[in-house]
Amino acid sequence: MREGKAARDPEGTKRAILTAAEEVFADKGFAGATISEISRKSGASGPLILFHFQNKEGLYEAVKDGIVDRWRDRLQPKPVPVGAGPEFVSDMIKVAFSFYIDNPRMVRMANWGRLEGDDAPWGGEEDIHHWYESSIKEAQSRGEIRNDVSPLTITAMVCGTVHVWWEFHGHMEEHVRQGSYSEVKDDDYLEQITAIILKGLTP
Amino acid sequence: MREGKAARDPEGTKRAILTAAEEVFADKGFAGATISEISRKSGASGPLILFHFQNKEGLYEAVKDGIVDRWRDRLQPKPVPVGAGPEFVSDMIKVAFSFYIDNPRMVRMANWGRLEGDDAPWGGEEDIHHWYESSIKEAQSRGEIRNDVSPLTITAMVCGTVHVWWEFHGHMEEHVRQGSYSEVKDDDYLEQITAIILKGLTP
DNA sequence: GTCTATAAACCGATAGAC
């Protein structure tokens, strides 16, 4: 977007604005982000940004929509797993774990949003949770997973255990640095929580 | 704080400002909070707030200090548990669980802070983690907890499993409302995760 | 569609009277 001056390419401009905005919103949140910073990073003037997206909130929503769209495109419809309870759960953990590596800006945007009071599910999320719930229930009915715990509990536990690792990473590094704990590598953490959860879920 | 006008009571004023500021910072974060809103809620004028706390950042730090002080006052020094590995862990879970109920503003402040890049541990936190680490290690050496997992993993898992419950509460309620999951009560969740984690940690 | 210029509001912070 730096081709001389006023390079009338509305779609390219929009894309540049969205890219820059996503970066800034993920970094600073809605209140902390400014249009002038997005202007600087995108090369488009402030008024042009508002011309394309109405106002700051419109830009924010457009960024969110973009993230959801990209994410949904990558989601293949998964087959309901058959006869593989433990493997299904360890897969669930692994997928959640790498999600945080692959989608750092989406994660940050969701975190800001939650604090700002936005509890609405992101597009496509419902399908995944429906799939989780039915898969867990099936595994329970086959006797592969203990059935005295709710599917929601299992999902929350998996998500939380993974979430805390990436979300409190800097925080925990501080504790390691201060000698409260000895270091744990990412892969080791993944392996260990998988072992604990699988064992904890056996009937 | 509302006794007529200019009620020269510096300590009372400071307290009113801190109370209002804590509310606003917890609600909006540092960037989203404004001195004028804190002024409105506390009854003290903007300049008076800045007179007492230097600048916005100084006020923010004072709020954080106040929270930490109140929190630390309630922390009794705990004895290192003896011969009660599983009970120690279930206690750890219970304490973490009720912490989120008892300290909602502290939790929100910490969440905002983490997003804003503040990884510094809160005062007094180090002691707790030291205590966790040594307690877990002892339980492991006594063969009450499996010793192929790191203490940090266990702490993170407990914190994450609890954290996700309160942090994603509104979010999960949405999923329940949409029929993805059937409802789970707070107490049931606590009971179920305790059962899963305890079983998962047996040697 | 894109820019410059600018309005209108609000921000944190200061000056100075009391």
Added chain:
DNA sequence: GTCTATCGGTTTATAGAC
């Protein structure tokens, strides 16, 4: 210690030329 008045800087958003 507390207030009113106000400054200088930024913010979002608009007007209007091109």
